[in-house]
Amino acid sequence: MRSHTYYESMGAARIMAQIIDGKALAKEIKDELKTKIQSYINLGNRAPSLRCIIVGEDPASHTYVRNKIQAAIDVGIDATTLKYDATLSEDELIAAINSLNTDNNVDGILVQLPLPGKMDERKVCNTVAPEKDVDGFHITNVGQLCLDMPTFVPATALAVVEILKRYKIDTFGRNAVVVGRSKNVGMPIAMMLHSDGKHDSKLGMDATVTVCHRYTPAEQLEFFCRNADIIITATGVPKLIKATMIKPGATIIDVGITRITDEQGKTKLVGDVDYEEVSKIAGAITPVPGGVGPMTVAMLMHNTLQAAQRLARKN
């Protein structure tokens, strides 16, 4: 998989990074899931089911949920959205989640974040039954991840791990830097990267991990990044990761996604990485869009099948 493209630049032969095609990889994974789901149904099970709750009118959140529902339907998951307007109270939302928790025809529940107003997102995430928590946001699932136990891992973190595995990027004993410490992305990625590959969850990757964040001084961020074999960035700060910060041949996974307006007045999506310059030095790199994003949706489908299989075994 690691075929580099050589090209000439100012007389010197350089290596162009391998572009990690998240869209193609996501299709591969969804095709595999479609086959697995069909076999699961052929054994006499009903189709796995996913319920997405969305509160309010945030256009980006509605697009994300539509994409998740479409991907679910494409692989054979029974998926529907429960839409509520922003006037929904926290108690009403909790009642809606509880009714899905006790519905035997529901395997996976997802509450799209952010929630509007003053809702307590932690309380809402902890209301989803842990065995139906395909987002991996429930405190029990977070705890299990930190203890190397089998659990639901947040889809974005799982997407990063799956990219590294499928592109055969070695993590054992390597230096990895995670830029961003969010509880749903940076933290679970750092957790899996550093943990013991021999543990029950089989998610450990045995890397040496440094977590950088908004209070890491710029020169320290550069110092740690230059020493990294793998950089995973999830900050939402365009061009934070520059070519001068990259060790030649390093793997760069860009989880950031920001909508910007370019010089021509056109809006476009960009990641955290100065892609054009960094791709001339890195060994492998994910583009934005078309890198981690499509993989995240595919891994949510993976989690939903897991939820269905575990619940079917229990009942």
Ligand code: GUN
């Ligand atoms: N909002 C942004 N990312 C996510 C996600 O992965 N899950 C949910 N539920 N909401 C999100």
